[in-house]
Amino acid sequence: MRRKLTKYAAPLLIMLMMVMLSGCSTNMMVLDPKGPVGADQRDLIYIVTILCAIIMVPVILLTAWIVWRYRDTKDNKAKYMPTWSHSALAETIWWGIPIIIIGIIGVFTVKYTYALEPSKPLDSDKKPLVIEATSLDWKWLFTYPEQDIATVNYLYIPEDRPIEFHLTSDAPMNSFWIPQLGGQIYTMSGMSMKLNLQADEPGVYYGSGANFSGEHFADMRFEVTATSDEEFNQWVDKIKAVPDALTLEGYEKLAEPASSPVQSFNSFPEGLFNKIVNKYVVDKPAHHHGE
Structure with missing residues (x-):
């Protein structure tokens, strides 16, 4: 009984979160800009979201795969390596890629922060x-x-x-x-x-x-x-x-x-x-x- 509850709890929780968040989107106004400032801010949101997804999506998928692949069942054929402790290649990948992406996010953030300084006049031939x-x-x-x-x-x-x-x-x-x-x-x-x-x-x-x-x-x-x-x-x-x-x-x-x-x-x-x-x-x- 406990295993069945655990099996279905996660999907139900995710569905509940999606339903709750759907009412807080304010019609996704920030993603439907009608001016140059709003458009630049939307672009920054997209850029950061995509870069973060490069890290998060593989991590989430790998976590699910590892839980399933190495589950505790009698017929599990997963390779058993009790003395394995280190892989230079693996550590380079899971540390190197996030560091590079954080650096890229930093560059874009600095660029857009300067461009979107609130008191900075907008480019226009019309008087504000x-x-x-x-x-x-x-x-x-x-x-x-x-x-x-x-x-x-x-x-x-x-x-x-x-x-x-x-x-x-x-x-x-x-x-x-x-x-x-x-x-x-x-x-x-x-x-x-x-x-x-x-x-x-x-x-x-x-x-x-x-x-x-x-x-x-x-x-x-x-x-x-x-x-x-x-x-x-x-x-x-x-x-x-x-x-x-x-x-x-x-x-x-x-x-x-x-x-x-x-x-x-x-x-x-x-x-x-x-x-x-x-x-x-x-x-x-x-x-x-x-x-």
Whole structure:
């Protein structure tokens, strides 16, 4: 009875793990990039996965073969060598190949780490659009300094144009993430981080806070709509026509811990982002990463 349970336990466990992981893929967004940063990060994932598989797949297959080949049964014909202890060729193979592959992974990692430095401007003949993103409890405030408009929990961006995000927090540390456009970056009080992304095609992309931050953490999601330049300008004009402006008093109310619906503001106080960054700074200027 025990042998039967052992025989079927491993396959059942593997199947259970596959079912559980299938619900955590977020539709494999990181493997379906829609921008240059996301595409490079996907390529690095593929390269490292393939190189690791060169080591792992043979090891897993050999482990299964060894367990079966040298199983304890009366009719097993496996060669018995009780005094065997060393093979220079075997040790060269199982140490040499992983060392070479780790070296190759290191080269690719260094190359992509430098190329994907978050504050590094993207190659483009178009001027970047600056968007200031502030993580609050439990919502995202986005201000467009060039357009003098603000939104809560949603973004509009022009396609095929670099977006220069400036990020900070007026709440516990969080993490800004648009999976199909690029990797996450932390938002921290008293710091201004910079992240350059770009959408290569129109679409609606999922965004979220990727760092647990309390009771309504699950509400820190936002949609990113990438449109043509003409449609983006029309959207800006539409927001300019809304009746509400974000005042300092309104911001203080917005910053209170609570979830928030989508909101739009036709203006916001000048220098609001810098005020938020320097809110917790004492006797010295705040740190601006990448500037």
